[in-house]
Structure formats: C-alpha cells, structure tokens
Amino acid sequence: MIREVKNNVLYVDGCSTVDLAKKYGTPLYVYSENELIGRLEELKRDFTSKYENTRVAYASKAFCTAAMLKLCMEQGICTDVVSGGEIYTAMKAGFPPERVEFNGNNKQPSELELAVDYGVGRFIVDSLQELSLLESICAARGKTANVLFRITPGVRSDSHDYMVTGKKDSKFGIPLDEDVIYPQVKQAIEAPHINFMGFHFHVGSQLFDNTSHLQALDIMLDVVKNVKERFGFDVTELNLGGGFGVTYTTEERKPASYFLQPMMARIEAFFEEMGVKRPAVVIEPGRSVVAEAGMTLYTIGSIKEIRDVRKYVSVDGGMTDNIRPALYQAVYDGVVANKADEPKEEVVTVCGKCCESGDILIRDIAVARPESGDLFAVFSTGAYGFSMASNYNRNPIPAVVFVRDGKDRLVVKRQTYEDMMRNEIL
Template identity: 50%
Template sequence: MYLHGTSRINARGHLEIGGCDTVELAQRYGTPLYIMDEALIREKMRAFVDAFQDTGLAFRVAYASKAFSTLAMCRIVDEEGLMLDVVSEGELYTALSAGFPAERIYFHGNNKTPQELEFALDEGIYLFVVDNFDELMLLEHIAKEKEKRARIILRITPGVEAYTHKYIQTGKEDSKFGFGLDSGQALEGVRQALECTHLDLMGFHCHIGSQIFETEAFQLTIAKMGQFIKTCYERYGLVTRIFNTGGGFGIRYHKDDAPKEARDYVQAIAEAVRKYLHDLPVLPEIWIEPGRYIVGEAGTTLYTIGAIKEVPGIRKYVSIDGGMSDNLRPALYQAKYEAMLANRAQESATETVTIAGKACEEGDILIWDLKLPQVKQGDILAVNCTGAYNFSMANNYNRVRRPAVLFVKDGQAEVVVERETLQDVIARDRIPARLAPKKASVTVG
C-alpha cells in the first residue's frame, strides 16, 4: 500500500499515521475507524494557495465540503482561510455551528429547496451557484419578499466529457446539473438573470467531473467558457467578476492512478485563463473548489478481520467488520483501493484474498484480489485514501453503527465524530400507541 502524508511503518512493524500507532488506535477506539491525517489536509490546502499566488491571478480556493463535512473540518478550512462550498442546509448548518464566517460560504446544488434558500439568505452567505431556471426565479422571488439582494453565479454545463466514471462526469451536455452551453440555455439564463431585480450576476461556474488526472479537459473547458464570457459581454455588457472552474482533481487510490500535483492543475488553469480570457475588459477572479484532493489521501479506515472463507480453487474471502455501510464507493461505482495489515505491515505478501464487507449483500466487496501476508482473524486491515465521500456516504444499512472519526497530528489522536451507539441507531424511531407492546399478564397458580 502506498503511504501518504505522515504515514509510515514504525519500529514495531505497525502502520503509524500522524505519529500515532494505528494498532493502538484500533484497540482504544474500536473498528471500523476513520483516521484523518490533519497535517496532510493542511498541506493539500496550502499547495493550491501557494500555486495560485505564484500565477499572479486574483483567485480564491474553496473546499467542497460534500467530500467530508464535520465541525472540526470546518474549523481547519476556516483557519487556512479558504472559502467553503456547501450543497445542503445540513452542510451549511454544520459550517455555521463551527463558527465558519457566512461571508466565505457559497451554496451549490441542483434542487435547493425554498427553505434552504431562505436559510442561506437569512444567514448572509456570500453567493449562490444557480443551477437552473426554476431556481433562478425562486431565488429572485424569495429575495424580493425578504427585501434582500443575492449574489449569484450561473452553473454552466460546457459539453466537455472528462475521462472518468460516467457517474461522476458532470460537464457533459446530458447532465442533471447546470445550464447547457451548446443548447443555448446558458445564454438564455444570463438574459433572465440580468432581468432579475434582486439578483446580482457575478459570473459563472462549471465542473466537468471528478477524479480527473489530465489537464487538457480543464483547458478545453476554459476555452469554451472564455468564448461564452466574451459573448455575454458583447451582447449584454456583462462584466464577469468570478469564474469558478470547479474541482475534480484526481488522487491516487490505486497503483494504476497517476494524479498530478496541485501546482500542475493550477498552472494549466492559469495558462488557459491568460490565453482565452486575455482580451476581456476585466480578468475575472478565478475560483477552484477541490474536495477529494484535499481530504481523500488523508483518510485511512481500520477494520478488524473476522471470518475467513476459502472457496477451493476459486477464491479466498476475508470478511471485515465494516463494508458498504462505511464505504459505499466500490458498490456505487467500482472504486478501487489498496490496503495492508496495519499490525503486520512489514511482512511480505504471500496470498491473494478478496475483502468482503459484512452487509447482507453479495455486492458488498471492498477490494478484489488483494495481496496480503497470511491473514488471521483479529488482524487489523488498513484501507488507504478513504477520506473523501466515505464518512459522507456512511449509512446504517443492516442497522450497523456508523464509525468514529479521529484527527491525528503530532502523536495526538482526537475524536471529532463519536462512534454511534445502539441507542443512536433507534433514537428517532417511534412506536404508535396502537403498536405498543402489551404488558404480560401474570397467572397466579
């Protein structure tokens, strides 16, 4: 398994992260257990900021909180001075509860409810990324009723298909997100937005997908968007103040992945901006919104190995005490991972096994054909790069409890999300009076 950030093998032959022995963490906090390398999270954030500062462009870096949203994570984003991208009232509430400044928050999403728009307006967030005509009119109506003005940028679907899984291609024309560029919806969206009396159109957003390794797709997108921005100026006199080029920067989950450094992505974006937007009256502020890139490699999940089943001549299944309830990505879009035995990290691989989750689903397979030392019950399996979308998608399928989350740094481990209790699992259940259990009658002999 590739070691990211502060991960290393210590003198005891155990996997260590943030100066903490993961075997000891598993013993103390139980498994499954999410571990987040705080130093690596901050390093990733600073890499984008430093790279942009070297370009000389006006810029903002935002963290896409859908990747991993907790109170503690919002505090780190605030301390590092980034913007925050939220996509629900829950993410917004989390950020505000953590003391994150509303003026550095913006709101994404393809179906924001009236309640969400009202909440965000009342809290004074910086702007809304408007996704469609219905939202445009709804936000105008709500802002007018509240006698407020709202900054907006329009999400544009540029018709660029990045090379990634079809479920995370979001820039193609046939997408649930955004105003289509090639269909003419984008230009019509600009016209309608400029007619709104309580909305200030600041610019545009586009996002072409996730887990993208090459930079050409970003440059092609900027080329198409540059022409569109010029058309908007020539036709409507619109000066674009903000151009959000989205996120989607790839990370290394598996040996077949070949991601670029943050600086490579930023330089490619900056080159395209200067090439295709240079003749605008004002060069817009360039925004990006990495999520996975910031937290993905910083996360490791620990499991305890349980039942081991050999299918003679076919496969050896090794079951863990988690699975699709804490990592839905393999079942959702065939995501690949690497893993190691955290308690026997220096031993050579001698067998090939398949890591099976404990959910009552045949498809709950975490890793196919993984090479490990001879596996034993009670071993601690460490799966790498689980920082993005794993905790976010965690669920109670089969009524399992969601894991705890630890931040580790400089030899200190701190719980940032408590492990759910059995009481937590049923906390919102209610039994109608008519279904209440009957008191047992007592027969006196």
C-alpha cells in the same frame, strides 16, 4: 500522510494504528491533519498566493464535519456546500457565511431560504427554475444574492460515468443553447435582488488529464465574450470547479498546478486581449484535499477459503462505511496493520459484513497471512467514506479521529444503537 512501520505495526503520523483501534474501536476513520494542511497549503502556494483575486472553496461534500470546516477556516479557505445540512454544519462550525458557496441542481425552497437568511456568499444557480425562486425569496427579505450560473460545457472527461458531470447529457448545469442560457443571463442582470457575477463549470472527478478542463474553459470564455457583446456586461467571477485526481492504488497524482497554471494563463490572456479587468477566479477541490489524508481501520473476523477459487476475509465494516467499491467499482489498497512488515504471501478478497454479495472492499489483494482479530487498514478513504456512510443493516456509523505528530483526537463520536433509534416513535 506519513505512514511508517515500527515493530511490525503500521503507524500514521506517529500514531500506532493498533493503539488507535484499541482506544476508539473499529471500524474507524483516521485522518492525518498534516496531510490535510499540506494539501491546502499546496493550493495556496500554487493558486491564491500566486494569482491575485483568487479563492479556494473546499468542496465539503467529500468530507463534511465541523472539524474539517474549522481546519479550512483556520487555513483561510472558503467552502462549497450542496445542501441545507452542509450549510447548517458550516454555520455550527463558525464558518463565515460570506465565505460559503451554495451549489446543487435541485436546491429546495427551504434550503434557499436558510442560505439567504444566513447570508451565504455565493449561489451557483443550476437550473432554469432556481433564479426566479431565489429572486422571490430575496425580494421578500429585502436582500440581494450573489449569483453565478453553472453551465454544461458539453465536454467529455475520462472517468467513471457516475463522476462525469460536464457532458451535455447531465443532470447538472444550464445548457448552452442560445435560447436557454442568454435569456437566463438577461433575467439575472436585470433582476433587482440578484447580483449576477459570472459562470461556473465542473467537468467531473478523479481526472488526471487537463484537456477537459481547458476545453470547458474555452467554452466558458466564449460565453463571457457573448455576454459582453449582447448585454455590455463584464463578468466579475469565474469558478473552475475541481476534479483533480488522487492516488488510490497506482495512479500518478498530478500537482494542482498542472490543472491551474494553463487555465490561468488562458484566462489572463483572454481578458487582456478584451481590455477588461480579469475577474475573480475560484476553484472547488474536495477529493484532492482529503482522499489520501484518510484511512479506515477494520478488525478481521471470519475467513472463508473456497479451494481453488478465492479466500474471503471479512471485516467489521464494509459498504456502510465505504460505498464506493459497490457503487462504481472503486479500487483501494491496504495492509494487515499489525503485520505490516510480514511478507505478503496470500491473495485474498476483503469483504464487508453487510447482507449483500456486492459488499466487497478490495478484490484479490496480496497481504500477510490474515487471522481473525487482526487489524486491516484501507488507504485513501478520506473522500466520500464518512460522507456517504449509511445505517444499512442497522450498522452504526464509525467514529472519526484526527492524528498529528503522534497525538490523536476524536472529532466525531461513534454512532450508537440508541442514536439510530432516536427519531423513531414507539
């Protein structure tokens, strides 16, 4: 995202944040198309163009809108979905179903039926009950599903516990106990309406060290070897998940190649030693594509100074448009966007308007002297802001705008009070 200051005003990709706020209102999600495209191009350069038989599947849970999925489609990127709603959004956006991969630990029968009917390309089986259910759905329709098993590699990642998914005690994935995983593999190989392809892991999110990825990969490759020895079966696809960390405040983001290059080196050496053709390799980045491409604009309202304690600056949004600080103490940076060049002389706590003491967006941030009516911008909100937005306190979900080279376009309308009441029966 290109951020610059002109005449004391913050600009993003050539667009004035003040003008955007006047045109579309606040709170407002703003995304840089150039940043989104740049992140996808990095993945293509360092992965799909560098290694044959590889794919990138954007994890749409991070930011799922028709506009984002169309952008992925135009860039030749696949997508990873985790619900019937995300499948439906992808289909309405015109996404090719064969380029959709369906994850999730508790896929509902109706969701599996929807996915089978659409012809979704991959099913990442995540529970012991799912395979039989999927097989019965496919049998009833005379179809075959491409399947990978999501395994729980049992590795620990250095992240918030809510974002660690690869440890053994996790709701995600199939445990690697011999009497659990291998009967599942045997069933998948023998099932007439299942095309078993291989394995998937995801060790967690917001990671800056590749150790847990490499540990999980070694465990996965050991399972691959055991499957070959037990069943004479060669896997045709491996999915390495995502989890690459991004910059919210002072974190040092690593390039995608930092994670991908050593994993691909191990994979290629492993299959060369086995004398087997290297299977397709897939990654599922989400946050690392969209987080830094987004910012949220707010209008400052009431200001409360508690002498010798704290100064609260309230904005017209909060936990309803960004739950992450309240959910797992996520930390952000920001600026008074209409005073972007002024000295940051005051330390304040930026809070939301919800009736919750925990509705705090940023604690103890140095800013230019804030006043009611000023515009405040919070950076790196592109992941899990819009996706996790709610109507708590009956607050409408903000609009979403894409900006690029000085031009803006509305991609999601602001929710109205009437929209919130639409399904209610009076």
